[in-house]
Amino acid sequence: MIKNQILLFMILGILFSCSNDDNQTQTIEMRVNHFQSTGIALEPVLTLLVQKEDDIGTNSWDNFYSNINGFNYEPGTIYNLSVKTERINNPPADGSSIKYTLVEVTSTQEVDNDILFKIDLKRNGENFITTESGLKLLYQIDIDCNNLCEELETALQSQDYVIGTFKRISIDEIQLIEIE
Incomplete structure (x- = not known):
């Protein structure tokens, strides 16, 4: 009986210690607003304003303090993006634990200059x-x-x-x- 319990704990330990790459990398949908906002990181910075996944299309926008590799933001345009996210093991103390990489710009919308x-x-x-x-x-x-x-x-x-x-x-x- 004790041998079976030890064997069960060993198997469970092995299963839980294995890294699952599916949790390390995923593709998400993201919307980027037509103007940048201000934020405070280690110092004051300009940030993108983004909506992710279920928040897309709502009035809720979040400051985005990272960059998206391969994405060339231009003011005056709303972007819908497909973005790959990858977990970063041991990120720098002042850095993100997620790396963002552009997969595809799925759509763009030019915004009229008179929009406030x-x-x-x-x-x-x-x-x-x-x-x-x-x-x-x-x-x-x-x-x-x-x-x-x-x-x-x-x-x-x-x-x-x-x-x-x-x-x-x-x-x-x-x-x-x-x-x-």
């Missing part, structure tokens, strides 16, 4: 506006502050949270329409 969208400009006191070479979103996207430049400056200096409503002017420039 919101971006956090300051969150928890962390300012995402840089001014060293003109008004920019984290040194990358030019901001036309329209007739709201003074109001924006005041809000950034006096509030912990500032949200801007924008429309796209070009692929690398957005125009501020409203401040919250």
Whole structure:
């Protein structure tokens, strides 16, 4: 009886210790929004906004802090993607435990430049506006502050949270329409 129990535990141990590659790699559907958002990783960053699987088509968008190998994002386009995910054993402390690789762009939709969208400009006191070479979103996207430049400056200096409503002017420039 004891030999049978030991044998059973050994078999179970072997079965549970085997790695299952199906759990390591899978293909998922993902939607990427037409504009980037701000987020805080080790420092402030621009992130893609994504929906995965069952969230696609809802109003729920998540900041995506990784990159998708082989995917060339261009502002102004909503992308539907098929993406392979692979578990990374022993990822770096500040890195993702999942590697994302583009399998296929299944569809794209150009978004009209007049479509409005919101971006956090300051969150928890962390300012995402840089001014060293003109008004920019984290040194990358030019901001036309329209007739709201003074109001924006005041809000950034006096509030912990500032949200801007924008429309796209070009692929690398957005125009501020409203401040919250």
